[in-house]
Amino acid sequence: MIDDVLRHARAQRARHVDELKRFIAFASVSAQPSHAVSLRRCAAWLAAHLRGIGLADAGVYATRGHPIVHASWRTAGSKPCLLIYGHYDVQPAEPLDQWRSPPFRPVVRGDALFGRGASDDKGQLFIFVKAIEAWLRERGRLPIDIVCLFEGEEEIGSPNLLPFVARHREALRCDGAVMADSAMANASRPALMHALRGALYLELDVRGPRHDLHSGNFGGVVLNPLQALCELLAGLHDARGRIAIPGFYDNVRTFTPHARERLLRDAPSDASIMRDAGIGRPWGEAGFSLYERLTVRPALTINGIQGGYAGAGSKGVIPAAARAKLSFRLVPDQDPREIEQIVRAHLSSRIAPAVCGRMRVVSAAPPAQMDTRHPVIVAATRACERAFGVQPALLRGGGTIPALQCFNTVLGTQTALLGFAPNDAGRHAPNEKLHLPTFEKAVAAAIALFDAFAAAHATSGPASRGAGRIAS
Template sequence: MSYEAYFESNREQHLDELKQWLSIPSISALSEHKGDMQKSAEWVADALKRAGLEQVEIHQTSGHPIVYAEHLHAPGKPTVLIYGHYDVQPVDPLHLWTTPPFEPDIREGKLYARGAADDKGQLFLHIKAIEAILKQEQKLPVNVKLIIEGEEEISSESLPPFLQANLDKLAADVILISDTHLLAPGKPAISTGLRGLCSLEVAVNTANTDLHSGTYGGGVPNALHALVALLATLHDDQGRVSVEGFYEGVPELSPLMREEFAKLKLDEDKLRAGLGLEALYGEEGFSFPERTGARPTLELNGVYGGFQGEGTKTVIPKEAHAKITCRLVGSQNPQDILDKIQRHLKAHIQPGAKLTVTPREKAFAFNIDPEHRMLQLAADAYETVYGTRALFTKDGGSIPIVELFSRLLSVPVVMMGFGLPDENLHAPNEHFNLENFDKGLLTIVEFLKRL
């Protein structure tokens, strides 16, 4: 039986199984779902056993469980380490969901549920692709290991120590991850880079209490004024970050990468109109895909302070706050960037205002040469199934564990995504297009066989 026929004949059963998994509310960020996290880990462990994987283990951590499995019966062949996560984002605001987030529903060729695309649905493809090969051929063309965690959505705190303690166990020739997306329907893509990340919170304090703006206005520092003036120093008029040394370690875009970005043929006017904007904005000299995929950023995520209620309150606030994140590229060091931003803020805070900076997340950027043989094989696999060769892109988001995998295990990471950009990841009505469910299964089989 061909793989197309096999997957078609088992499609309803496979989707029913995936719905079972999606019904488990494995929200890692909320402590009330700790039991659901264990239940989800047990579900995927059972699915791995049913698929024919061996040495299936659930490792308890100080956070949520890590699941491991393997099938090592291809001597002399490459070993593939497949990574995924079973935890999902919170579902708020609940009233914006058309159907309940943990009651999976198929509508118009799309499977709706929290986790459908990020990442249960995509990870499920790997399990069923392996199962299909074993049932069809009774052996795998390569050696396979799987590591599945439950903390990706909350920074993967338990995974690094697990990796460090199990380097020999996890040794492989290539790491395979499906947690990204295609460019558009029928247009596959392979990410050759993920931006790194650092974040911080800024607090500005002035007087020891809020003050009446009639009695004190014009004579004392205003925490909101001080904060807004301070934040305005972080960029110049051309959208470039003004922090001294911020761009150290940022590589120039190679002609090859600029060519790949150009192949995306992004209609920036259509993008602008779709977002309801009069103009796009960003660092001069770069296209939108280059700005969002290959250049570093410094963004304000929240600025707040003073009176927030209805009507007017004539007050001079004593404190103001901001949340800042930076996306990093190349060899930018997250701690170094945090240090530089803190020095900049201290140098530009106005007299009479006190500054407090609290660093938060840190993650390095990940990059891989698009000409690497493993990536070329992945592009070949996409072309066989989709009829179109995958383009090589850089993803503006961050998956911190990818860089750690690459660095600790010293192997290439192949990111073969099957989602689409508009599938509402982290938002209400998350869904997975079933066309890519079907083609994803065939593409993974093709890639494993090509290896």
Template sequence: MEKALAYAGTHFDDFVAQLQDLLRIPSISTDPDYRDEVRRAAGWLADHLETIGMAHTEVLDTAGHPVVYAEHVVDPARPTVLVYGHYDVQPPDPLALWTSPPFEPVIRDGVIYARGACDDKGQLFMHLKAAEAYLATGEGPPVNLKFLLEGEEESGSEHLPGFIEAHHERLAADIVLISDTDLFGPGIPSITYGLRGLAYLEVTLTGPNRDLHSGMYGGAVENPINALCRLIAGLHDADHRVTIPGFYDNVVPLTEEERATFRALPFDEQAWAKEVGLPATKTEKGYSVLEAISARPTLDVNGIWGGYTGKGAKTVLPAQAHAKISMRLVPDQRPEEIAEKARAYFEANCPPTMKLSFRYLHGGPGVLVDTHSPAMQAAARALKEVFGRDPFFIRSGGSIPVVSVFKKRLGLDSVLMGFGLTSDAIHSPNEHFGLDRFRQGIESIIRFQTHYARTR
């Protein structure tokens, strides 16, 4: 480990320059015009994995964008770590808000700015550099390494579950290691052990067969927008709890240990609210902000539309009203089951003057990982050595669908050891990644591999 750490320190400037080369490739998976660039990024990574000495590397086609796979088996008796990351990025729009071109990475005050700098090229590249640091010593990594780098995460990972199913034997491992999450705050090490799931749906109410003149029909025709607003307003009670019957049936209460961990986190609720321009917060009664945004289920309307919204006035009584609704779920809540309960709510409360259209668009289950497992404890030890303090085990309010796919298809838990910050502007103009965290990530991964190897 010491030789690998020394190598990483000596070659850090080279690592940064190589990352800049990767960031220059506009691998935007959601835009068909960039299909060739996504493939170019896959080829670049495959070439780089071969260059650093991985024993086997290949680019594997899917019905969408390719997957980069690599492996280096040092000893079948040692534990195997499957590293997951994604090399595709979000579109950079709006371009006018970038202070420098999104695919011409620049470094200012120790921070690298470019699309993908944090999400996820910068973070996945830490794993390549940690592997290189061990391979360059001539002894090889202390664990068997496998890399699964996809090019469709930002467009829904549509083909990844099928790929994992088709290649489950070669992807066999003991743990999945992912760096696509955040530290709790600057200099505050943390490991994510819980992710919320998701159920996403669209609801449409249809009244008359066309938009009507509100003066000629208003008063005798029920307005679909009015009706939909009433249905949506009824989705929460005065305590901000979701009113859908059975919504909380499978929700496991937080343990006192978990709630104590939330209370111990260095969180400033007032500063958090001020940063997003809120005069006050609103949570489910009895739960703190941190608990509410990461460990309790939610329901939110993401968009609502219908009728006339253009300039000036148009006194129309709309034929339809639409809403998109997302429900963040906790482990043991099944997305399809929750979606059906939501459907039942809307069907039971739809007025007889309306027709209801309900579509379940997509979703995925939440995940909890045992914080006492050997891999999680190895990660905790690695972070403590790098940051000089014990890491927090935290739950995230977001969803990483591939984590549940790994659990379902391969039976593997994931260690979510990310080094981003919520302030890194991922998916936004001026995305960035601190080079101090790039360095800390490489060192933490090097240390994790050694500590995890010692668990067997």
């Protein structure tokens, strides 16, 4: 029985929100170098908070980029060990003028807490922190061993996570991993993701003249790099919404009609996806439902274009250079390295001879697939059913989390990826929010997950043992 632990957590709701406000107030934007100090301060605050709830070894560990926070609770017995992953870095808050309140001055309005990172991922990370605290405050111990691994670079592709995990694999050895960094199936039903798409982020630079030119003196004579870039980008999709790069679909897995029917069983409808996106008409690859387009079909998105003058009024200029930011979402059997080569060859063959182009890989991650029979996923299913009164929807996700593949290949473990953020939470958008009643239920689910994971291993033999602490 865990009723006493659940009661403790419920009694601390107001304090949990106050603490989460302090966590969100750090402008921990990993993509922007100007926020490096905020990331270090955020990591230090998180480690101190973990020590305060009873994880005495919590510390901050330097990487070549932003730091990683590690903490653990290990016993000398044979309890199973659960690795809890999350990220304290957040997306850029721009456009700032579309926020109703400053993104790093979190505020409660109604039943929601607003601020950048409220749902992605500080709020969802904090769910497990508060579950650990409830167990330790009420019982003085945890029913399992745990390792916390919280990074500050997930939003930029986790470039330093794999080296850190590989270097400390013995100390991080576990029987399963869990994270909450996804959306719910609907407003009252959490999601359990069993597959995610991979990703390839690119920057494409096009250069022309040595410096900006007067468009009256040289317009019609000099090819504008911004025009050349737009022409390249305009040719990346065909009229049916498919990516128009030869060879791009060669390894895309084909699903049988029966598999597609099973895929759509618990999937959101086209109408609900359109409602969540706030659109009246969909776009994309013909012949597939919107959910299929989001999960088992690849996608190419132009995330941003830079070049020329975008200020008030007019300026007659031919810019010397232009840049585009692209992201590919990849599906099972697509290799980011192979896609990079295909895209590079295609762009090289299409760029106008009057300009020069350069493509740079920003980050890459392969698609991920989880084993739904693994004890950690079974335990997560039971825990969500207890807290929410319904089993989580077993879904595929359209996003990418590099940590999943890292834990699978380096630690040899499976991960339960839970979604406790409603689809209107505004992740990656202005006015991001955390639904507080859902947060409370999610803390209860995490409390129950620890108990269910212990029960799942009660008769399964010796658990994995970590080999001591991580050295500074």
